[in-house]
Amino acid sequence: MMMMRNKYYYIAIFITVFTFSASGQSTTESLHELTSKKRDYNLKAKNGFCIQLYNGDEETAMERINKFRELFPEVKVKRIYKVPEWKIQTVIYKTRIEADRVLNKINKKYPGARVL
DSSP states (O other): OOHHHHHHHHHHHHHHHHHHHHHHHHHHHHHHHHHHHHHHHHHSSSOOEEEEEEEEEEHHHHHHHHHHHHHOOOOOSEEEEETTTTEEEEESSSSSSHHHHHHHHHTOOOTTTTOO
């Protein structure tokens, strides 16, 4: 009887140790996965300057983006919603000089535009 009890005791210890070691590996693997995702995000994240043309309500943003695309078809813009307002911004320029050159072109029609 004592032998049987020891056998179950050792099996229970083995299962417990195996479970904890397996969960430790998955935690390490998930940590490496999260670290890798963070690195990828940092590479793709905004590194540069954009020009903000407008921020305010949606209807006016739609009107302004359409008008802007007519006046400056060579400059790519996007509409962004950040609570509580809509923003119209250009694509990202790598250097401040590039963004300033575009700003100088559009400044007459959009005097409130600014480099971010």
